[in-house]
Amino acid sequence: MRTIIKYVLLDLLKNKTIIVYTIILAALSVSVLSMGSNATKGLLSLLNITLLFVPIISILFSTIYFFNSIEFTELLLAQPIKRKTMLLASYTGVAFALGIAYIIGIGVPVCIFSYGPAALTLIISGLFLSLIFSALALLIFVLFKDKTKGIGAAIIIALFFTLLFDGLLLSFIYSFSDYPIEKPLLGMISLNPVDLGRILVLLQLDVAVMMGYSGALFKKFLGSATGSIYVFACMMFWIVIPLFLSVRKFRKKDL
Amino acid sequence: MNSILAFTFLTLYLCLPGKVCYASNLKVYATANSIRNAIAAAHKGDTLFIQSGVYKEHDIVVTTKITIIGIGYPVIDAENKYQGFIISADSVTIQGLQIQNTGRASTTDIAGIKIINARFVTIRNNKLTDNTYGVYLQNVSYCYVFNNIIQSRSTSEINNGNGVHAWKSDHLLVKGNTCTGQRDGIYFEFVTDSHIEDNNSYSNLRYGLHFMFSHDDTYTHNIFKDNGAGVAVMYSHGVIMKDNEFIHNWGDASYGLLLKEITDSKIEHNHFLKNTVGIHMEGTTRVDVKHCLFEDNGWALRVQASCSGSNFMENNFIGNSFDVATNGTLMLNFFNHNYWDKYDGYDLDKNNIGDVPYYPVSVYSVVTEKIPDAMILYHSFLTDIMDKVEKVLPTMIPDKLKDDNPMMKKLKL
Numbered sequence: 001m002r003t004i005i006k007y008v009l010l011d012l013l014k015n016k017t018i019i020v021y022t023i024i025l026a027a028l029s030v031s032v033l034s035m036g037s038n039a040t041k042g043l044l045s046l047l048n049i050t051l052l053f054v055p056i057i058s059i060l061f062s063t064i065y066f067f068n069s070i071e072f073t074e075l076l077l078a079q080p081i082k083r084k085t086m087l088l089a090s091y092t093g094v095a096f097a098l099g100i101a102y103i104i105g106i107g108v109p110v111c112i113f114s115y116g117p118a119a120l121t122l123i124i125s126g127l128f129l130s131l132i133f134s135a136l137a138l139l140i141f142v143l144f145k146d147k148t149k150g151i152g153a154a155i156i157i158a159l160f161f162t163l164l165f166d167g168l169l170l171s172f173i174y175s176f177s178d179y180p181i182e183k184p185l186l187g188m189i190s191l192n193p194v195d196l197g198r199i200l201v202l203l204q205l206d207v208a209v210m211m212g213y214s215g216a217l218f219k220k221f222l223g224s225a226t227g228s229i230y231v232f233a234c235m236m237f238w239i240v241i242p243l244f245l246s247v248r249k250f251r252k253k254d255l
Numbered sequence: 256m257n258s259i260l261a262f263t264f265l266t267l268y269l270c271l272p273g274k275v276c277y278a279s280n281l282k283v284y285a286t287a288n289s290i291r292n293a294i295a296a297a298h299k300g301d302t303l304f305i306q307s308g309v310y311k312e313h314d315i316v317v318t319t320k321i322t323i324i325g326i327g328y329p330v331i332d333a334e335n336k337y338q339g340f341i342i343s344a345d346s347v348t349i350q351g352l353q354i355q356n357t358g359r360a361s362t363t364d365i366a367g368i369k370i371i372n373a374r375f376v377t378i379r380n381n382k383l384t385d386n387t388y389g390v391y392l393q394n395v396s397y398c399y400v401f402n403n404i405i406q407s408r409s410t411s412e413i414n415n416g417n418g419v420h421a422w423k424s425d426h427l428l429v430k431g432n433t434c435t436g437q438r439d440g441i442y443f444e445f446v447t448d449s450h451i452e453d454n455n456s457y458s459n460l461r462y463g464l465h466f467m468f469s470h471d472d473t474y475t476h477n478i479f480k481d482n483g484a485g486v487a488v489m490y491s492h493g494v495i496m497k498d499n500e501f502i503h504n505w506g507d508a509s510y511g512l513l514l515k516e517i518t519d520s521k522i523e524h525n526h527f528l529k530n531t532v533g534i535h536m537e538g539t540t541r542v543d544v545k546h547c548l549f550e551d552n553g554w555a556l557r558v559q560a561s562c563s564g565s566n567f568m569e570n571n572f573i574g575n576s577f578d579v580a581t582n583g584t585l586m587l588n589f590f591n592h593n594y595w596d597k598y599d600g601y602d603l604d605k606n607n608i609g610d611v612p613y614y615p616v617s618v619y620s621v622v623t624e625k626i627p628d629a630m631i632l633y634h635s636f637l638t639d640i641m642d643k644v645e646k647v648l649p650t651m652i653p654d655k656l657k658d659d660n661p662m663m664k665k666l667k668l
Binding site for chain 2: 041044047048051052110139162167168169170173174177181182185186189195198199202206207208209211212214215216218
């Protein structure tokens with residue numbers, strides 16, 4: 001397994017897309033952080049960048065990578081290697097590469113320019129988003145045989161989580177605004193890793209007071225130890241469940 | 256003979272009270288009840304020089320016109336039980352004392368210096384530390400509160416009083432004081448024709464300045480910083496606010512400036528920096544906001560639909576999360592010639608005024624004003640898109656609320 005991870009990782013670190021991705025992230029964060037007079041503002045812009053780009057790039061890149069390396073996968077599976085090992089190893093390689101790109105691109109500049117609890121939360125949620133969306137990409141790769149369909153599904157999933165979900169959430173808030181919906185909202189937010197990451201970072205910044213009553217409620221829950229464990233567990237579920245499903249499906253997949 | 260008699264009487268009349276006529280200077284040293292005894296012995300116009308030391312005295316009542324001057328900040332300690340000075344005579348001056356540790360009570364308002372039914376009283380250069388109320392003015396006129404340092408370490412709003420508290424007074428001048436850690440830094444109720452100048456009111460538990468039913472007052476060059484709920488000005492008319500700074504009044508229920516039921520007032524050349532809400536207006540009529548700077552606030556302005564006839568002219572709006580929020584579609588106020596950093600229009604005739612109007616209310620702020628829960632989507636990609644779409648096709652935002660002549664460049668204020 002380790003050999004496969006090493007191979008995938010080395011292959012990816014030489015990959016032009018990953019390098020360009022890293023450079024773009026780094027350029028964005030350095031320019032945003034060194035330009036702004038105010039650390040909160042810089043972090044907020046980086047949060048927006050993270051929430052928009054990281055899911056889309058992670059899922060698209062991983063999907064394309066998995067589909068492109070299908071011959072390599074088939075070749076390896078001709079060897080006495082378990083399908084599960086093979087799949088998880090290539091996932092680990094891709095996730096590692098994306099994670100490293102994120103840490104170099106955003107983590108390092110953030111730590112240099114405005115280190116603090118908010119910066120750490122931003123890095124952790126960005127990392128989680130990379131891992132989650134590459135796990136979803138793996139699931140797409142396993143479920144679809146055709147590369148085009150797979151890429152389409154990846155785009156739809158990314159859009160769903162970054163945009164559509166919030167729209168649905170807003171219409172839910174609109175329709176049930178007469179009821180005490182803070183707690184159901186908290187539950188619904190857990191269904192979207194992007195929102196979860198966003199709220200985690202916002203709660204660390206002082207703009208949290210603008211979120212009013214519901215913000216105070218979230219802070220009370222998510223700021224506590226149980227809350228942190230809950231968020232961590234939610235994020236882990238978002239990685240583990242797609243992985244589990246893809247391993248199960250891949251076992252019987254006709255390659 | 257008559258004239259000689261008259262002369263003698265005149266001489267007697269002039270000479271006999273001579274002992275009382277000339278004001279004398281008395282030195283007071285720290286012994287038991289020394290201040291109280293000195294005041295009891297003092298005559299009208301005397302000056303008491305309180306020498307430095309610790310005086311464990313309390314409820315010192317001043318009923319004659321005297322001047323009390325502290326040398327090297329003598330400490331008057333009320334031992335956490337009693338009141339400090341109580342002044343009920345005209346033209347009393349208290350200067351250079353440190354009055355500390357008054358008691359706390361819920362039946363009476365206990366103060367470091369309390370002035371009741373008097374005129375022309377001057378309170379100058381004192382340090383008032385850990386008192387319930389600092390300077391308490393009740394039914395007074397023409398009083399001056401200058402350069403005092405008023406501070407408290409209390410953490411509870413209930414047990415704490417105000418720094419400078421004025422009730423039913425007129426013609427006051429509150430100038431150059433520092434108020435911190437009190438409930439309200441400066442509190443005015445039923446106070447008219449007064450000036451509040453150059454004060455620094457910070458880190459108070461509730462308001463930096465609390466102002467009710469106080470007409471025709473002016474406050475200028477004050478700094479209100481980090482107060483629990485900012486500054487509240489309510490139920491008054493003819494209030495002039497100029498050159499003040501409202502800085503970092505940041506919290507769930509915090510405002511830079513809260514205006515409620517204010518009429519015919521002027522807000523000019525003020526700076527609102529990093530407040531949750533710059534100005535919150537409710538039920539105001541004819542309030543002019545001019546030449547102000549709103550920077551890095553959550554909401555720069557929150558103008559409720561109950562406000563009318565107000566003008567917002569030539570202000571700078573920079574880096575606020577929301578420029579203006581309102582709770583209705585009716586808008587009877589006017590925005591003109593302001594600079595908005597979010598304005599993305601163009602200026603073809605190069606006259607420095609944008610050619611298309613600016614709509615300062617974003618659709619997301621309309622949504623959150625209706626349903627505060629929607630604030631959970633703050634900074635999500637969806638809300639940015641909604642704002643962009645609404646700019647092209649306005650449907651939800653109040654279309655009357657617009658700036659027809661937005662400035663292209665930051666105004667010099």
